[in-house]
Amino acid sequence: MKPISLFAAILILAALVPPASAEITIPAGTQIIVRTIDPIDGNTAKAGTRFRASIDDAVLVGSETAIPRGAAATLEVVSIEKGKEMALRLREVNIDGKAYGLSTEFSDVDAKGTSKTKKAVRRGVGLGAIGAGIGALAGGGSGAAIGAVVGGGVGAISAAGSKGKQINVPSETRLIFALKAAVPMK
16 A cells, blocks of 8 residues: 555545635625515604515526525615605625625605505506516516516505505515625625
């Protein structure tokens, strides 16, 4: 039996040690879809109040999953004007115990009226069509379907928020946030 050279031993050890996970950077403009866990009551929420949510659709960069579906997320009320509108932002996402701070565009929820009328229905249909168009440009056929559902959902939030000028976001509501800045993930 020949003795193993130091070089051969290093090569063997290097093959046994798993490679460090590569860093993935999520580009600015990427849309992140979350589903609320906690309901957000516009009558009691204040700027700075945080609420739990989860990532509803995995965020992919190329073929790599940057944020898995189901990852914990935190929403924050940025501003609120009682009976009129509320701005939310996606503050952070938690993956395998590591929190990543995010800079996102605000998602606005507003109340414009006292009842659900044809106008609210048209708003939901119109937002669904806009979402489908944006989704088709971004991701083809499946993007169009996702865009239609999300756009219609935003319309439904707007319609639901308009009843009696109350601003509420029920649990299980899907919201879309767009990254303002790229996010490196490890």
